Structures are given as structure tokens and as C-alpha cells.
Amino acid sequence: MLIVAIALGLNLVVVDQLMHSRVAEMTTAELEHETDRFRLFAERGVDPHTGRPFADIPQLLESYLAEAVPEKDEAMFSVVDGRPAHRTRNDVPVRLDRRDDVVAAASAATAPSVGRIEAGGGAVYAAIPVTDGTGGASGALVVVEYSGAAHANASQVVRSTALASTAALLVAGIIAWFVAGRILAPLRQVRRTAEAITSSDLSRRIGIAPEARDDVARLARTFNTMLDRLEQAFEGQREFLDDAAHELRTPLTIVRGHLELMGDAPQERAETTAMLLEEVDRMQRFIDDLAVLAAADRPDFLTPGRVDLTDLVVGAVARASALASRHWTVSDAADTVIIGDGQRLTQALMQLCANAVRFTVDGDALSIGAVVRDGRVVLTVRDSGPGVPDGLKDRVFDRFTRADGHRRDGSGLGLAIVSSIAAAHGGTAAVHDAQGGGAVFSIRFPARFPDASGAAGPARGAPPPDPQSPPDDRSKEKA
Secondary structure: OHHHHHHHHHHHHHHHHHHHHHHHHHHHHHHHHHHHHHHHHHHHOEOOOOOOEOOOHHHHHHHHHHHOOOOOOEEEEEEEOOEEEEEOOOOOOOOHHHOHHHHHHHHHOOOOEEEEEOHHHOEEEEEEEEOOOOOOOOEEEEEEEOOHHHHHHHHHHHHHHHHHHHHHHHHHHHHHHHHHHHHHHHHHHHHHHHHHOEOOEOOOOOOOOOOOOOHHHHHHHHHHHHHHHHHHHHHHHHHHHHHHHHHHHHHHHHHHHHHHHOOOOHHHHHHHHHHHHHHHHHHHHHHHHHHHHHHOOOOOOOOOEEEEHHHHHHHHHHHHOOOOOOEEEEEEEOOOEEEEOHHHHHHHHHHHHHHHHHOOOOOOEEEEEEEEEOOEEEEEEEEOOOOOOHHHHOOOOOOOOOOOOOOOOOOOOHHHHHHHHHHHOOOEEEEEEOOOOOEEEEEEEEOOOEOOOOOEOOOOOOOOOOOOOOOOHHHHOOO
8 A cells, every 4th residue: 555655646746747837838838829919910010990000009009909809817918118008808817917027027028028927826928029110119018828727727636636546545455455354364264273273183174165266265275185184194193003002002911911920830931931922022023013114104115126026926925835834826927027126015915925824724725926917017915715894895904904703813014014015116905806705915006117227117018918828837836
């Protein structure tokens, strides 16, 4: 508003100067016009009433004044031999023929001259001397333009413009105040919401009109989205801590109880010690799993390199054979080298294998496979167990989720680690029912291939192996 007020003030000053300059120009133009008319009249030298030449200067001046029709705010009079003679009969603010200084200046003029009188609101006059060239009577015509009213009108216009501008500025300021208040209201609400948020209450949100589409509304929606993510993160953190505390409480209770009840008999002490070491190992595995999940969001979680999918699958089968006595086979082994973290992918497959072992018995068939299909790598572990209930498929990869009704010897973090490794590779983990019974756990992520220099190249698709063609010898290798 201050900037606009200064601009309006400068504009009014310019307008005032221009309007008064225009009045002065119009006044000067009228004086020049009347001077030219009188010069033409005098050059003709003939009295329009008699058709004869003028006898002398007084007759010339008297005849011209009798013919002249002065405009509004204009007057004329003649000066002969230093005294006012005749004048036009219209009403004027002030009669200059009665001012000795004006009459004296007109009598003394030897050439057309202009003067200004401030009396009566201001007047500008032009004295036009007339001589007969013989040394006889001399005179002058005085044309008076009363510009006071024109200047007053110009000043009134400037004042009216100033009042209108001031009123417009005030109205615009009031409107801008309310508009700015409406625009900035979400920002104030953002500040108040941010001040009210605590670690125990992240439920507050900023109210936004559904139709709002301006930048502030988008900022408020972004802030609400950030709060949603923060609330989910805090809620997940609380659930994680509660679940971790629950998981650790059971082995600690077992350790404490057996230490308190442990007797002095050597055999009893040996049995108790073995059981306690088993619980300690269980806690150690649990802590190791927590460390893996905690590192999953770090940028150095993966160490990308060249991964031969055939070697990855065959190696996983070899390692899985030590977990339990199962019928381990290779279902598919794509003869392809990709870019990925071989150790993390092996870790994910081993977690899936350990999960499959818990839900199968000796002699059951389990298979591991790897294919590249539609530009994506698909790693699978298939078991012949009871499968995963439909209500559990969507959350089986969440932390601390176990299948009800089955053995609960796992930490509930294995499949969560698998999901984290898949996400780190830009993919997902999933489970679906296998044809003929059992479950198929899969990891899918975009395939990246090394270029000629060995660096990662763009993803490209490889056709899936033909199920009718004879498999590679390595695909049938057993551990």
C-alpha cells in the first residue's frame, strides 16, 4: 500500500503540472489569436461601418472594440495617450483598465508584450502598441485572459482525483487485507499445527477447502502428507519397539527363571546351560535380524556387482540342503548375468528357504528358481507345505507376522528382511498358491545388465525358458 500510495502521489504531482501547463498554453494561444486578429484588422485600415480609412488611432481602436466579441474570461480595452479609452462591456473578475501599472505598461510598450496580474485569481494580458508613423496620437490594445478560473478548475480536478485515488487505495487495502488474510490463513494454521504437534500426538491436520488450488493450499496438503508419513513412521516405530520388547521378553524370562531354579547337580547344570545358550543364540539371531532391517534404509545397504543367476540359484540350493532333510531342486536357472547384490539376494533366498523348512517335513519337495521375464528378475522358492492363508498373504512380509496354527520358532523378521532386500533392488516380494498345493514365495525387481565395460546397463528383457525344452544340466543339479 505504501508503494502504491507513493506512486499515486507522484502521479498526482505530474497530473497537476500537466493540467496547469495546459491552462497556461491555452491562455497564451488565446492571446496570440487575438493579437493576430487585431493585426489583420489594422492592416486592412478601413472602417467596416463607413467603408473609409480610419482617421486616427483612437478611431481604429474604438472601431475594433465595437466589432470584437470577447470570449468567456476574456476582456479588451484600449489605451490612448497614456489613458484608458474604450473597453468591451462583458463582466470580468477585475478591471485592469483601472490599474495604473497596467495602463502605464501598455502606454510604454513599443512591441507586443505580455504581463501577469495575480489579483482576482490571476490574469494574463498582452499589450499591442499602435502608432500612425506621423508622430500623432499613439495607443495600444490590451487583451486580458482571466486564467484564474481555469487554474482553479485544474486544481479541483487534481483534488478530486486525489480523493478518488485515496478512497480507491483504502478500499483496495481493505480488500487486500482480507484476501491476504485468507491466503495466509493456511500458513498460520501450519504454524499453529506445527506448534501443537508432539511426539505423542501426530493426529492434527490442516483444514483445506476441497476446491482450493492455490500454492498455499498445495503447501498445506504437502504438510498434511508429511504429517501422515510421520504419523505412520512413529506408529511403526512404536509397534516395532513393542513387538521387539515382546520378542525379547520371552527368552529373558526363560533365562532368568532357569537361572533362579538351577540346582547344584552337574547334569542339571549342564542341561540348563545348554538351554540357556540356545536362548542366547535365539536372541542373537533376533538382534542380527533387527540390525539388517535397521540398515535396509541406508544407502550402503547394497553393494551392487555382477551376479550370475545360475550360480546364485545353485549356491542357494547347496546352502539350503544344510538346513533340513528336504528334496531340494532347481526349478529354473536363467543363464544370465545381472547387476545386483549377490550376498543380499542369497540372504533373501536363504530366509525364504528357512521359512519353507519350518512349514514342511522331512522328504517334502522344495525348489529354487531364477528367471528373467519382461525385463524383471524373478527369484522363487516353492514348497509343498500347507500354503499361506488368503487373509495372511497381504501381511505375511510385515515384521513379527507368523502364520497362526504353525510352529512359532521364528523371530517373525525373516520375510520382512526379504521384503527389504527386494525393495532395495527396486522390487517387491510376494506369495501365491502353488499349483498342486504349497506356496511360491517370489522376489521381483527390474533387471539391470552389465555393459561392455562391466558397468550396469539399461534394463532389457529376456524370454522365459521354454518349459518344453530340455533344461540346463545345472538346473537339475541337487545339493
